Amino acid sequence: MAGLLEQLDSSISDILAGWNTYTTLIAFSIVGFLGWAIYDNADADTHPLLLARQAQASYVRQSGESAVYRSPETPHGYPLRTGLAVKPAGAPMYSAGKDGDLRDIWLRVTGEIPLEKGASSNGTAKIMTVFGKEGVTEHKIEDVTKEIAVVGKHLQERGAKRVAVYLPNSLEFLGALFAGAFYDFTPILIPYNQPHQTLVELLVQTGADALIAEAGSVPLADVSRGASALRSIIWTVEKTSRHMDWSEVPEGIGGKLDVAVWHELVQEQKNGVATLSSTADKPPGVVFLWQEAVGKAAEIVEFTQQNLTAAVGSLITSLPAVHRLSASDTFLPADAFTHSYSLCLTLAALFSHATVIINSVAGPGVDLTLATRSIAPTVTVISAETAAKLHSTTNTSITGGLQKLAHYLETRMLTAGRMPTDTFLTKLNAPTRATVGTIPGKLRLVFVSERLGLNTPPLSSEDLSDLRIYTKARVVYALTTAKVAGAVAQTNIYDYRRGDMPTNKHSHFGPPLSCLEIKLKDNAHHKTNDEQSAGELVVTGSSVAGGEVHLGVNATIRDDHTLAYV
Amino acid sequence: MADTPATVIAPTLPLPEATHAASVFTPINFILLSVFAVIVYLRLKPSGPQTLPRAPPPTVFRTFTPPSLFPYNGLNNMPVYLAVRGRIFDVTSGRNFYGPGGPYANFAGRDASRGLACGSFDEDMLTKDLDGPLDTLEDLDSEQREALRGWEERFEEKYLIVGKLVPVGSPEADDTKA
Numbered sequence: 001m002a003g004l005l006e007q008l009d010s011s012i013s014d015i016l017a018g019w020n021t022y023t024t025l026i027a028f029s030i031v032g033f034l035g036w037a038i039y040d041n042a043d044a045d046t047h048p049l050l051l052a053r054q055a056q057a058s059y060v061r062q063s064g065e066s067a068v069y070r071s072p073e074t075p076h077g078y079p080l081r082t083g084l085a086v087k088p089a090g091a092p093m094y095s096a097g098k099d100g101d102l103r104d105i106w107l108r109v110t111g112e113i114p115l116e117k118g119a120s121s122n123g124t125a126k127i128m129t130v131f132g133k134e135g136v137t138e139h140k141i142e143d144v145t146k147e148i149a150v151v152g153k154h155l156q157e158r159g160a161k162r163v164a165v166y167l168p169n170s171l172e173f174l175g176a177l178f179a180g181a182f183y184d185f186t187p188i189l190i191p192y193n194q195p196h197q198t199l200v201e202l203l204v205q206t207g208a209d210a211l212i213a214e215a216g217s218v219p220l221a222d223v224s225r226g227a228s229a230l231r232s233i234i235w236t237v238e239k240t241s242r243h244m245d246w247s248e249v250p251e252g253i254g255g256k257l258d259v260a261v262w263h264e265l266v267q268e269q270k271n272g273v274a275t276l277s278s279t280a281d282k283p284p285g286v287v288f289l290w291q292e293a294v295g296k297a298a299e300i301v302e303f304t305q306q307n308l309t310a311a312v313g314s315l316i317t318s319l320p321a322v323h324r325l326s327a328s329d330t331f332l333p334a335d336a337f338t339h340s341y342s343l344c345l346t347l348a349a350l351f352s353h354a355t356v357i358i359n360s361v362a363g364p365g366v367d368l369t370l371a372t373r374s375i376a377p378t379v380t381v382i383s384a385e386t387a388a389k390l391h392s393t394t395n396t397s398i399t400g401g402l403q404k405l406a407h408y409l410e411t412r413m414l415t416a417g418r419m420p421t422d423t424f425l426t427k428l429n430a431p432t433r434a435t436v437g438t439i440p441g442k443l444r445l446v447f448v449s450e451r452l453g454l455n456t457p458p459l460s461s462e463d464l465s466d467l468r469i470y471t472k473a474r475v476v477y478a479l480t481t482a483k484v485a486g487a488v489a490q491t492n493i494y495d496y497r498r499g500d501m502p503t504n505k506h507s508h509f510g511p512p513l514s515c516l517e518i519k520l521k522d523n524a525h526h527k528t529n530d531e532q533s534a535g536e537l538v539v540t541g542s543s544v545a546g547g548e549v550h551l552g553v554n555a556t557i558r559d560d561h562t563l564a565y566v
Numbered sequence: 567m568a569d570t571p572a573t574v575i576a577p578t579l580p581l582p583e584a585t586h587a588a589s590v591f592t593p594i595n596f597i598l599l600s601v602f603a604v605i606v607y608l609r610l611k612p613s614g615p616q617t618l619p620r621a622p623p624p625t626v627f628r629t630f631t632p633p634s635l636f637p638y639n640g641l642n643n644m645p646v647y648l649a650v651r652g653r654i655f656d657v658t659s660g661r662n663f664y665g666p667g668g669p670y671a672n673f674a675g676r677d678a679s680r681g682l683a684c685g686s687f688d689e690d691m692l693t694k695d696l697d698g699p700l701d702t703l704e705d706l707d708s709e710q711r712e713a714l715r716g717w718e719e720r721f722e723e724k725y726l727i728v729g730k731l732v733p734v735g736s737p738e739a740d741d742t743k744a
Contacts, residue, residue, distance in 0.1 A: 014593075015593045015594045015597070016594060018592030018593055018594045018595065019592075019594055020589070020592065020595075022589075022590045022592075022595055023592070023594055023595050023598060026595060026598045026599060026602060027598060029602060030598065030601065030602050030605065033602070033605060033606065033609070034605065037605075037609050048615060048616040049616060049618060051615065051616075052615070052616055052617050052618040053618050053621070057621060057624060058624060059624055059625060059726050060624055060625050060626075060627050060726050060727065060728055061624040061625070061626055061627065062626070062627045063626050063627065063628070067624040412610075415612075415613075415615070416613075417615075497615040529623075530623035531623075559617065559620055560617070560618075561621075
């Protein structure tokens with residue numbers, strides 16, 4: 001026994017006798033690595049199991065369809081969200097609040113309806129516009145209110161009931177939208193940059209009796225000849241072109257057309273006190289067009305005020321409280337207002353008293369770097385085209401091995417459930433970032449939307465993960481469709497998981513929003529059984545035009561209860 | 567170890583460190599490097615996101631007739647169902663009350679409407695002829711109807727509705743058979 005111990009002792013001392021400078025080096029490396037591992041060890045942004053089961057399934061399903069899935073915010077047995085739950089000033093603290101409509105959103109912007117308890121701002125939301133390199137202009141909310149009143153009254157006096165709004169993202173666009181709710185007409189939001197012929201067809205199809213458009217963007221002769229129902233037109237004129245007389249109608253065309261100019265209408269009422277009339281009855285809805293690209297045929301969908309407020313309300317609460325839009329946010333819609341997801345998020349930002357920056361450079365495929373050349377947004381909504389472009393341009397610029405390593409390390413951190421933060425390592429060797437905004441690191445949240453059936457470029461979970469690294473912002477991916485205001489489903493803000501969908505190009509779309517519920521109906525190719533849920537997607541809820549819609553697309557609910565294309 | 571000049575001069579002294587002959591390939595370096603490699607592997611090994619076991623599949627809503635409902639009485643490991651006014655509740659979680667040996671065991675797998683309305687758990691409250699028409703409950707007085715409504719509300723809060731009850735021979739029952 002003693003011999004054995006001695007043998008052991010001598011062999012250990014033999015081994016230790018080999019200690020040299022390399023050994024010391026290795027020992028320090030081990031200690032250093034362990035130290036880094038401990039320092040680097042932190043909790044994930046959310047509990048991982050919350051991502052492992054994201055929507056709530058009903059316990060009973062009808063045969064021939066899947067269980068009904070809902071957002072965990074509004075579980076089964078509770079009513080779905082139906083609106084904004086706005087409380088007028090002085091309402092009792094625990095009163096339920098009403099669903100509201102666009103008028104309530106504007107009254108909240110002006111500060112007439114107070115913010116929620118705990119939220120604070122300096123009284124109103126802020127609206128700014130940006131023109132090219134010219135810089136940013138802030139608009140007084142009371143001036144905008146006056147514009148809404150003046151233009152609304154003008155159209156009401158002319159008996160306008162269906163007003164086509166053919167504008168790029170602009171203050172006048174929002175003004176016309178809110179004027180519709182206050183002055184009892186239906187705004188028809190036509191995607192900008194249509195060929196003249198298509199525009200005329202769309203005006204006829206939607207039954208527009210008035211048009212608000214940029215002066216010079218539409219030939220008056222074509223419109224007055226093609227769309228005979230049109231009775232009045234309001235031109236909006238850029239500051240630089242206001243010296244020209246736009247209200248004059250050339251001889252021979254548009255004889256019965258009443259032509260007015262936006263800024264002149266506002267100017268005439270400059271000294272008058274224009275107050276918003278608020279009729280108590282329900283304001284009419286808003287018409288959206290669902291169009292693959294300009295010039296193509298469009299699906300015409302009318303959303304009620306209820307549809308819109310339910311969508312806005314559920315988009316606000318879909319974010320956890322710490323990440324909700326607030327007065328400290330700067331929101332840039334870089335997707336067109338004619339897309340309801342972009343518009344509803346803008347309304348949500350206004351409702352939360354964020355600063356909204358309106359840039360006319362907005363729509364599918366705009367370059368985010370260019371759109372943010374003179375501003376520093378914290379939250380933005382972009383089209384999938386823009387996201388794909390941002391991804392591919394940044395991706396090709398990664399060439400160095402060190403950049404790849406930095407990218408790999410941040411990807412690892414995302415996979416571990418944490419949003420990478422600036423550390424000592426990233427200061428030494430930062431991964432490649434995209435240039436977004438004038439202040440790097442200001443952007444915190446990006447909304448991207450897939451437009452169902454419009455051939456939007458797919459974004460995989462890897463692409464989304466890369467985008468999080470390129471923009472240093474969290475990315476939310478939503479499924480949007482013609483007949484559902486806002487979105488059907490959108491990914492959890494903390495869901496950074498990647499690479500679990502080998503067969504699909506599209507990432508999953510997360511759980512449904514809290515204003516609707518989804519189920520899958522069996523069809524010839526996909527059936528729900530005890531092993532899987534698959535079939536045609538059916539959406540029911542208060543943000544759905546008509547209450548229920550069969551989307552005609554095959555989808556599945558995955559094991560983590562997120563919605564995905566099959 | 568190779569002899570060094572020191573050993574020649576003073577053979578009794580311990581060996582000095584062989585710094586000039588330092589090599590990476592010593593046993594201790596090998597051991598430490600292996601430990602390092604294992605630690606790095608453990609740290610960097612790819613780990614998938616956490617998953618939960620699959621949720622139990624949802625129960626499929628079915629149309630029952632009294633005879634097809636009868637086996638759902640908790641015997642032979644069957645779930646416990648009971649019908650109230652044409653709606654079938656899954657009361658398996660209340661097996662102690664509605665299952666075999668419980669005070670309400672008579673109701674398991676049967677139409678319990680009349681019994682609940684009358685506050686009686688006796689056998690004679692049940693419809694004897696399973697193939698006959700359903701109990702119409704038309705002879706109940708307002709107090710009994712009130713009691714029945716109370717029971718239904720409690721059931722709706724606590725238990726799932728997993729099907730509906732139709733009499734044997736009704737068109738809906740024939741649909742499910744086909």
